[in-house]
Amino acid sequence: DNLDKIEMRSDTFTLPTPEMMEAMVHAELGDDVYGEDVTVKRLEARAAEMLGKEAAILMPSGTMANLASIMAHCPRGSKVLVGDESDIYIYEAGGAAVCGGVMYEPVKTQADGRLDLEDLQRVFPRDPADPQFALPALLCLENPHNRMGGRVLPLSYLEEIRAFASERQIAVHMDGARIWNAAVAMGVPAAAIAQYADSVQFCLSKGLSAPIGSMVVGSEAFIGDVYRIRKMLGGGMRQAGVIAAAGLVSLNKMIERLAEDHENAKKLALGLSDIPGISCDHHAVETNIVFFRVTDPRFTWERLVEELRHKGVFVDELGHGRIRAVTHAGTSSRHIEQAVAVIKETLA
Numbered sequence: 424d425n426l427d428k429i430e431m432r433s434d435t436f437t438l439p440t441p442e443m444m445e446a447m448v449h450a451e452l453g454d455d456v457y458g459e460d461v462t463v464k465r466l467e468a469r470a471a472e473m474l475g476k477e478a479a480i481l482m483p484s485g486t487m488a489n490l491a492s493i494m495a496h497c498p499r500g501s502k503v504l505v506g507d508e509s510d511i512y513i514y515e516a517g518g519a520a521v522c523g524g525v526m527y528e529p530v531k532t533q534a535d536g537r538l539d540l541e542d543l544q545r546v547f548p549r550d551p552a553d554p555q556f557a558l559p560a561l562l563c564l565e566n567p568h569n570r571m572g573g574r575v576l577p578l579s580y581l582e583e584i585r586a587f588a589s590e591r592q593i594a595v596h597m598d599g600a601r602i603w604n605a606a607v608a609m610g611v612p613a614a615a616i617a618q619y620a621d622s623v624q625f626c627l628s629k630g631l632s633a634p635i636g637s638m639v640v641g642s643e644a645f646i647g648d649v650y651r652i653r654k655m656l657g658g659g660m661r662q663a664g665v666i667a668a669a670g671l672v673s674l675n676k677m678i679e680r681l682a683e684d685h686e687n688a689k690k691l692a693l694g695l696s697d698i699p700g701i702s703c704d705h706h707a708v709e710t711n712i713v714f715f716r717v718t719d720p721r722f723t724w725e726r727l728v729e730e731l732r733h734k735g736v737f738v739d740e741l742g743h744g745r746i747r748a749v750t751h752a753g754t755s756s757r758h759i760e761q762a763v764a765v766i767k768e769t770l771a
């Protein structure tokens with residue numbers, strides 16, 4: 424087998440940098456359940472400031488970050504409007520229903536990651552006083568959108584959604600797991616994106632290369648509610664400064680370099696689009712996610728994924744037979760060239 428493994432299944436595979444390991448070893452620690460871990464407090468203050476929100480809280484995962492946010496926004500028996508291709512709806516084990524007693528209302532996701540306002544409007548009962556209908560309490564957006572290929576939502580759309588939600592007195596939560604990729608791709612501060620949402624969750628553990636963690640940002644009151652919900656979910660952490668120290672390196676050192684991941688994703692998509700038997704729309708690549716299909720009748724996606732794995736190229740199917748490749752700090756430009764060559768040779 425090929426010695427030089429090219430890991431493109433996800434940016435969740437990123438490893439902490441030596442600088443992060445150093446910071447973790449020397450982190451100033453305390454009991455964070457008592458609010459006494461200064462490194463966690465420093466990270467939370469930094470995250471709130473960077474996203475232009477009053478407060479922030481460190482979470483063990485993006486899944487718990489989304490769940491605690493939904494539970495803080497949504498009373499039991501209410502509805503959360505989610506995209507039918509969203510991580511919240513597909514990959515988070517139904518947590519809002521199981522733990523929060525909240526009903527998912529899946530709304531069709533457009534090719535660019537948007538939820539159509541008319542589709543959203545159809546979810547609202549004509550008469551909110553009618554006891555037959557569960558009432559929507561929250562609208563969740565995913566930005567960038569993973570399964571729609573890392574597409575970034577335009578600020579004009581976010582503005583429309585903000586107005587739509589405010590008119591109907593529901594809140595907006597943004598699953599911004601890769602919001603820093605969106606900010607770099609758009610050339611705007613992340614705060615310019617976050618301003619349209621009441622709460623945002625983002626991952627330190629993906630493209631930002633921290634080993635663990637996500638963060639929720641929002642108002643003081645909202646984050647206060649999330650603190651209690653996190654404890655109830657078992658997410659209250661003790662000397663979490665070990666995690667936060669890496670997170671501080673993520674926010675201070677790992678954002679600008681995301682542009683390299685985007686360049687590598689475009690390079691990969693261009694290379695793939697030239698291979699007979701592979702279809703890949705390189706124009707659709709905006710961040711670090713590339714989707715492609717195998718059209719060569721000799722191959723199912725299962726067979727291609729398996730053969731590539733044996734040759735050291737790791738990708739995976741992520742819905743509707745499409746194969747996803749994700750670039751990140753562990754995939755160099757040379758890795759991309761090698762991956763294209765391996766896929767070309769496999770399809771020859």
Ligand SMILES: Cc1ncc(COP(=O)(O)O)c(CN[C@H](C(=O)O)[C@H](C)O)c1O
Nearest residue numbers: 433435484485486487510514569598600
């Ligand atoms: C948009 C978004 N929001 C939330 C999450 C959940 O984050 P974690 O709970 O895995 O930290 C993910 C993880 N996404 C993972 C990946 O892309 O490999 C898998 C699909 O769950 C995500 O992509």
